[in-house]
Amino acid sequence: xxxxxxxxxxxxxxxxxxxxxxxxxxxxxxxxxxxxxxxxxxxxxxxxxxxxxxxxxxxxxxxxxxxxxxxxxxxxxxxxxxxxxxxxxxxxxxxxxxxxxxxxxxxxxxxxxxxxxxxxxxxxxxxxxxxxxxxxxxxxxxxxxxxxxxxxxxxxxxxxxxxxxxxxxxxxxxxxxxxxxxxxxxxxxxxxxxxxxxxxxxxxxxxxxxxxxxxxxxxxxxxxxxxxxxxxxxxxxxxxxxxxxxxxxxxxxxxxxxxxxxxxxxxxxxxxxxxxxxxxxxxxxxxxxxxxxxxxxxxxxxxxxxxxxxxxxxxxxxxxxxxxxxxxxxxxxxxxxxxxxxxxxxxxxxxxxxxxxxxxxxxxxxxxxxxxxxxxxxxxxxxxxxxxxxxxxxxxxxxxxxxxxxxxxxxxxxxxxxxxxxxxxxxxxxxxxxxxxxxxxxxxxxxxxxxxxxxxxxxxxxxxxxxxxxxxxxxxxxxxxxxxxxxxxxxxxxxxxxxxxxxxxxxxxxxxxxxxxxx
Amino acid sequence: xxxxxxxxxxxxxxxxxxxxxxxxxxxxxxxxxxxxxxxxxxxxxxxxxxxxxxxxxxxxxxxxxxxxxxxxxxxxxxxxxxxxxxxxxxxxxxxxxxxxxxxxxxxxxxxxxxxxxxxxxxxxxxxxxxxxxxxxxxxxxxxxxxxxxxxxxxxxxxxxxxxxxxxxxxxxxxxxxxxxxxxxxxxxxxxxxxxxxxxxxxxxxxxxxxxxxxxxxxxxxxxxxxxxxxxxxxxxxxxxxxxxxxxxxxxxxxxxxxxxxxxxxxxxxxxxxxxxxxxxxxxxxxxxxxxxxxxxxxxxxxxxxxxx
Numbered sequence: 001x002x003x004x005x006x007x008x009x010x011x012x013x014x015x016x017x018x019x020x021x022x023x024x025x026x027x028x029x030x031x032x033x034x035x036x037x038x039x040x041x042x043x044x045x046x047x048x049x050x051x052x053x054x055x056x057x058x059x060x061x062x063x064x065x066x067x068x069x070x071x072x073x074x075x076x077x078x079x080x081x082x083x084x085x086x087x088x089x090x091x092x093x094x095x096x097x098x099x100x101x102x103x104x105x106x107x108x109x110x111x112x113x114x115x116x117x118x119x120x121x122x123x124x125x126x127x128x129x130x131x132x133x134x135x136x137x138x139x140x141x142x143x144x145x146x147x148x149x150x151x152x153x154x155x156x157x158x159x160x161x162x163x164x165x166x167x168x169x170x171x172x173x174x175x176x177x178x179x180x181x182x183x184x185x186x187x188x189x190x191x192x193x194x195x196x197x198x199x200x201x202x203x204x205x206x207x208x209x210x211x212x213x214x215x216x217x218x219x220x221x222x223x224x225x226x227x228x229x230x231x232x233x234x235x236x237x238x239x240x241x242x243x244x245x246x247x248x249x250x251x252x253x254x255x256x257x258x259x260x261x262x263x264x265x266x267x268x269x270x271x272x273x274x275x276x277x278x279x280x281x282x283x284x285x286x287x288x289x290x291x292x293x294x295x296x297x298x299x300x301x302x303x304x305x306x307x308x309x310x311x312x313x314x315x316x317x318x319x320x321x322x323x324x325x326x327x328x329x330x331x332x333x334x335x336x337x338x339x340x341x342x343x344x345x346x347x348x349x350x351x352x353x354x355x356x357x358x359x360x361x362x363x364x365x366x367x368x369x370x371x372x373x374x375x376x377x378x379x380x381x382x383x384x385x386x387x388x389x390x391x392x393x394x395x396x397x398x399x400x401x402x403x404x405x406x407x408x409x410x411x412x413x414x415x416x417x418x419x420x421x422x423x424x425x426x427x428x429x430x431x432x433x434x435x436x437x438x439x440x441x442x443x444x445x446x447x448x449x450x451x452x453x454x455x456x457x458x459x460x461x462x463x464x465x466x467x468x469x470x471x472x473x474x475x476x477x478x479x480x481x482x483x484x485x486x487x488x489x490x491x492x493x494x495x496x497x498x499x500x501x502x503x504x505x506x507x508x509x510x511x512x513x514x515x516x517x518x519x
Numbered sequence: 520x521x522x523x524x525x526x527x528x529x530x531x532x533x534x535x536x537x538x539x540x541x542x543x544x545x546x547x548x549x550x551x552x553x554x555x556x557x558x559x560x561x562x563x564x565x566x567x568x569x570x571x572x573x574x575x576x577x578x579x580x581x582x583x584x585x586x587x588x589x590x591x592x593x594x595x596x597x598x599x600x601x602x603x604x605x606x607x608x609x610x611x612x613x614x615x616x617x618x619x620x621x622x623x624x625x626x627x628x629x630x631x632x633x634x635x636x637x638x639x640x641x642x643x644x645x646x647x648x649x650x651x652x653x654x655x656x657x658x659x660x661x662x663x664x665x666x667x668x669x670x671x672x673x674x675x676x677x678x679x680x681x682x683x684x685x686x687x688x689x690x691x692x693x694x695x696x697x698x699x700x701x702x703x704x705x706x707x708x709x710x711x712x713x714x715x716x717x718x719x720x721x722x723x724x725x726x727x728x729x730x731x732x733x734x735x736x737x738x739x740x741x742x743x744x745x746x747x748x749x750x751x752x753x754x755x756x757x758x759x760x761x762x763x764x765x766x767x768x769x770x771x772x773x774x775x776x777x778x779x780x781x782x783x784x785x786x787x788x789x790x791x792x793x794x795x796x797x798x799x800x801x802x803x804x805x806x807x808x809x810x811x812x813x814x815x816x817x818x819x820x821x822x823x824x825x826x827x
Contacts, residue, residue, distance in 0.1 A: 055699070075700070075701045079701060087699065091696040091699040092696065093689045093696060095688070095813055095817075096685070096688070096689060096692075100689075103682060104682070105700040105701070110682075
């Protein structure tokens with residue numbers, strides 16, 4: 001094997017019942033380079049990483065590390081070789097402190113717990129991501145949690161750091177800080193494997209890239225010599241539309257008004273909402289950005305009626321105070337809601353699509369004298385499936401067996417078909433492939449043009465800039481001002497996401513939208 | 520005279536609370552790893568009958584307790600295999616173990632009902648036993664009482680200071696994360712379940728070899744169930760488990776206290792007292808939901824397999 005490569009994965013194949021997740025995939029990473037692994041959801045990125053990290057056994061293929069064959073049975077083996085991995089869903093224990101979390105992962109290498117805290121502080125400051133070793137992980141922000149993961153890897157003297165979609169949970173400022181850290185790691189000779197679908201970040205950071213599509217390698221490139229569009233083509237193939245022009249709109253009259261909304265924390269890890277004021281007008285899309293865990297879930301709960309505020313009058317639909325109304329009554333006033341959690345909140349996993357369609361639409365003529373009208377229910381389900389291009393064998397398929405993107409299209413279709421007056425959505429395209437993303441955005445825009453008020457809560461800034469007419473951010477339960485999207489530069493939004501609402505009146509008039517992959 | 524009464528109450532409280540303390544401690548460790556074993560009652564009964572039969576045959580207390588502990592471990596292994604390897608519902612597997620243990624112990628012990636053995640003797644600790652009031656109450660107990668104190672202290676230190684204790688807590692919070700980090704999830708959970716089984720066996724044997732040195736069917740009288748409730752209401756904290764166990768012990772001997780002071784109280788009311796009082800006190804202690812979350816193993820009772 002050639003020794004110039006840090007890692008070589010040769011002709012990897014992994015087959016699951018019914019699909020080939022990886023088919024003859026070869027990946028090579030040099031010493032001291034930042035290599036991007038690109039691909040849509042379901043392209044096989046995770047499977048490849050799981051094989052590398054010893055979570056999944058490959059059916060075929062060889063892996064070499066520094067020219068020597070790797071024999072990896074479990075994550076501990078990969079770690080012993082000097083491979084560190086930062087998972088997309090953090091591998092942290094919430095009820096333990098930073099130091100305890102790191103101690104558990106390092107095992108014997110952690111040394112005595114009294115010296116470990118000092119080492120954590122030293123390493124974390126050296127790479128520009130300070131951490132307090134004695135804080136409980138449950139009190140850390142998402143960005144800080146990611147630092148814990150990275151510092152944990154750095155303490156092991158790793159030679160290859162794998163980051164799985166690391167920036168999707170960060171503010172733009174935190175992304176900059178992360179990139180600085182990665183660049184200094186690279187200088188020290190450490191290789192980085194950067195998995196992402198944010199192409200402008202890949203172009204900024206990565207030296208080379210491998211692109212996967214449908215479980216196969218669809219191309220290699222040097223990102224700096226490419227454009228977002230050319231890379232996106234390699235990811236999605238030739239037939240999928242990858243961009244759609246959006247048009248801003250002006251709202252007409254307020255439909256949803258929220259005045260001084262304040263909530264108390266119900267449980268340990270919840271963020272209470274603090275004095276929130278905003279309005280959503282008919283015929284506009286309002287976007288709320290923010291790093292996860294800053295009150296988005298809580299806001300969605302009080303708006304949808306999942307959490308009822310008996311003794312307040314902060315939320316109004318037109319002129320009706322709805323604080324004390326249950327979800328059903330709010331729904332009858334015109335509210336439709338698409339929660340973040342598709343399986344469990346948005347749909348019942350073990351029920352088929354027709355039954356799931358019925359769940360929120362039973363008011364629209366699907367029930368007669370208390371009995372279900374089977375024919376109409378299947379008609380509705382079939383209509384949603386065709387109109388929103390849901391890929392499924394039939395309406396009898398269980399919700400759980402649909403892919404995330406398809407189920408999301410179905411859920412959004414179900415809500416849109418009831419022509420709501422207000423649609424509240426949380427992370428509408430999270431984990432959805434590009435084709436489905438375009439379809440979902442089109443449906444939302446069409447609904448807006450028909451006069452619906454739309455509120456989108458999302459962490460995906462590209463998405464918010466693309467579809468929202470007005471935009472703001474939530475941080476620690478407080479809401480920033482909500483301004484016309486075209487007057488809010490990315491830097492400003494980043495500040496808001498970090499909780500700094502001060503700069504509002506010195507707004508630069510210059511329009512500066514992100515170089516989003518698909519904008 | 521008054522002081523003597525207090526000493527006796529204290530002495531009896533500890534003796535009565537000890538089997539509960541042992542079984543609850545075992546269950547707590549087991550639950551910390553995220554495994555809910557509802558089979559405590561069954562394992563206690565198996566331990567009780569195994570300990571009694573061994574003692575009757577060999578007349579050796581050490582062997583008696585050892586066999587009881589081993590039988591408890593074996594019973595817990597049935598549960599561990601079904602619940603951890605086959606991923607059956609932990610609730611169902613635990614209930615089945617209790618039903619199995621109740622039946623099997625009655626069957627095995629049928630010939631031994633009414634037989635007598637030499638009970639576990641007390642073991643005074645030289646020097647301490649003459650301390651007024653506390654001396655006899657605390658330091659003229661039997662070996663198993665001292666063992667229970669050692670285990671409580673050991674478990675406390677283990678969870679607070681030892682890396683392996685940290686690992687058990689972490690696995691109870693999220694075994695998938697533990698596996699990603701290379702922690703031995705299965706081994707930890709197995710060991711925790713086996714520890715629970717051993718202590719349940721010893722607790723059962725304490726009833727049949729020390730507390731009331733004879734075997735009767737169902738002699739545990741629901742202590743296994745109380746222990747389960749105790750762990751929850753003690754919010755998985757060792758010091759509270761100990762408090763709860765002795766509270767139960769104290770309430771159990773209230774009829775003796777009532778007699779000593781000449782109170783006239785309905786005896787059924789007194790019989791109900793230990794169960795009621797323990798639960799009420801611990802429920803009051805566990806009111807703080809936020810704090811509870813810090814100690815509750817979040818993965819408790821959920822099946823887990825690699826690649827979850």
